[in-house]
Amino acid sequence: MANEKQRKLHAIVFPLPYQGHINPLVNLALKIASKGLAVTFVHLEFVHRKLSKAHHNKTTDVDFFSEARESGLDIRYATISDAFPLEFDRDANFPQYWDFLFRDFPAYVDEFIGKIVQSDLNSDYFLIADACYAWPGTIAAKYNLVNVVFSTEAAQVFCLVYHWDLLSENDHAPIKGNIDHVEIDYVPGAKSINTKDLMTYLADPESIVSEALYAGLYLDNKKADFILHNTVHELEFEALSALNKHQPNYAVGPTNLFKDNATNTVSKSLWPQSDCAKWLESKSPGSVLYVSFGSLVQTSKQVIEEMANGLLLSEVNFIWVVREGILDSGDTNHVLPVGFEDEINDKGLIVPWCDQIMVLSNPAVGGFLTHNGWNSTLESMWCGVPMICYPITYDQPTNAKLVVDDWKIGIRLCDYGVSVDRKVVAEKIKSFMSEKSFREEAEKVKETYQNALKNDGSSERNFDQFINDLKKKLACRIDN
Template sequence: MAEIHRKPHAIMISVPYQGHINPFLNLALKIASNGFSITFVHFEFVHHRLSKAHHCNKTHVDIFSQARESGLEIRYTTISDGFPLEYDRNANFEEYWGWILREFPARVDEFVGKIIQSDPYLVHFLVADTVFSWPATIAEKYNLVNVSLWTQPALVFTLGYHLDLLRENGHFPCKDNIDEEVNYVPGIKSISTRDLISVVKESEQGQYSMVESVHMGFDQVKKADFILHNTVYELEAETLSALNKYQPNYAIGPVNFFKNLPSYTVSKSLWSESDCTQWLESKPPSSVLYVSFGSFVLTSRQVIEEIAYGLLLSEVNFIWVVREGILSSGDTNIMPDGYEDEVKDKGLIIPWCNQIRVLSNPAIGGFLTHNGWNSTIESMWCGVPMICYPFLYDQPTNRKLVVDDWKCGISLCDGTISVDRKEVAEKIKSFMSGAASKSLRQEANKVKTILHHALEVDGSSQGYFDRFIKDLKEKIHSTITSIE
């Protein structure tokens, strides 16, 4: 049989949210650096938003241009989700995800078909977000090797993977006000129902499209050839070992910190980095609490006010990144009137910052976070302990890992979203300078060491990535051979 020399080409499509896009971006660069060709696909509205964002120094187009200049084969393109650019996808979340669930797959089918027809001398394979409801169907139609990227911890993945077990035991949908132990899921010793992912909760069943999408996504991922996890084996060994009994799973994280990739600058803030750094450098080591609840958090003005005045009462120095759209009302005037004047030199309120640079600053002593997985990973990477205040999706489960399993954080409140400013103040004081603060920092540094070593040449994540590349090449080769 003649030797096959067709070059492997990845078609990569991420869910259009920043917590998913960033890992996909870094994975694209990592795969390309291993000799593969890449087509990185953005939703059109994401491309438009990133291109016009006034704080961006380099768009993803610029990043991939720089990568090509360094010798990597990366193409960049966009796909329409079927809505006009000005359509408010967040405000119409249920309608939007209903469309993505039922109508968008046909667009992806046509899109992938055209890519394959445009360059038949490449051997194409698919790298898609686990959350999507279509990857296995499209991979089967076009005979593509199917790689699924899960951007959250393996604990969250295995809960979704075993939705059938949750349903059999009366925990899908799960009543919101019960506290029961779930101890029947393979790879999980025990988890409280209060820490389950929000899509299985009874109160979330109104978001029918998202719940159905997650359900279909996990049905589809059971047909994937490879599953990549943005986590570290040592942190979730039991869960990952159990998953490997079903399919090939590779813990390759933290993906956003892959080594030996082309360097690029992601963003600059309206509030200059120099101003932010100067303010931090005026504060003693470990004296500043960094506060950020991500870019897609829905909560009430009352909660924001209680946290805001709790920070003031604590008398702790803080930086708070306040982004538009954080309130469920859609109101962009987020902070209490006159609050910034009251803060004075105790706090710095900014619209954006380079989170890694801030968390790496010696003045930072803790992170008050919603426990989005990207933020959680970044905090652990920098050895910064967390005060956890999860809202929805994977965040309650991430909190469980941080507080109960890895012991590098505490909860702001127990099992509720409501907060009281006096309790917030006391919790922050204790966290920053109380008796438990030293232990938290020690545990945070242990986790930091695990994450950093995982990406070294002899680390577990680098080893799993190398194994994935080897297995992927063998699978692609066997696929081509079977066709020819």
């Protein structure tokens, strides 16, 4: 028994290989290590290579957790191959790559975890994997590991997917025929939602993404011992309470903003750095609209042009992050209207990268025009900045619905669809930036989020409860 008490609890952490999934899980890993547990964080080799290049390190032995380890945390770094050449363009071959992640990657993970577990018999391992993966339940069971799922989506989104069967029974996953504007009010824990606000991956069951997420988010997650959510209890307690009737669920977010924050280091490394601070200092409080869309979303040239002209017509100050990956051509000079940067003068600032939290927390910023990826939505709420919502895909429409209808901290740029008109864009921006009520509501949400991460806040208490429950679960498995 004395030896058993000295055994180290050790997390093996697998993020989905996309920036919006990596960042919150990096911070979760650091948080777990801060509780005295060991952590091995596993990147795919192509992600490791991208980060290595961004850090301008010519060696391949880059350790992104070295600072944390120097401070006494037991956090390790490992890589795993996905069998594709490093130069293979995984974004350009998205369906092919997702098919691999769904069907073939689990065998690589199985072998990888088997070697780790067998190499150290003095540790009690448990698995923490992104909720989108379809393999954790099977592999955890094979190696008798406690299975912890981490959801990088809103709890409302997770709750809807958790009841994929109910949506299917009611012809709402996918929508059959020409059913439009139907309210869904039968999912336990989920607030009433229009079918047009559902996640886009529910619409096409034939796509590899939908098939993979059905296997992961719906089927495999039901095998989890614990489910962690990157949200706060106060804003999504109905969904979390309903989910707790099935499995232990914990709202521990926003993990992007944990005090032991290594996320910014990773994020900054991927994009050229630009300093917006001096420009913001010259603007009056609440006068600047921050515009940024996720790098994985392909936005058409026409939309970008209409956005650009709408911003000019609005006469509102703005910072616009236009970076590689957001545009069809990948070349901002060919997509932004000719002469646009000259015409904006000092009213606008075009940058390829910025520290998003730094910008959103600046008093000059009064709004955020966003696709509503969950990380950006969290960061906007954390800073008390209301949003103009322009969702395109995945969970973005549902996140926008939460922002606009449930939390009253934003507006939609357009009703249900992706087409935009420059005059409408200008009118919406003008009206939004002059409306104080959104800022007032956003300040209330900001207080809720920041209170959750205080020492006695709900997310801190939930995290401590998770660690205690995890230790009890591991102890039971050892005894058995």
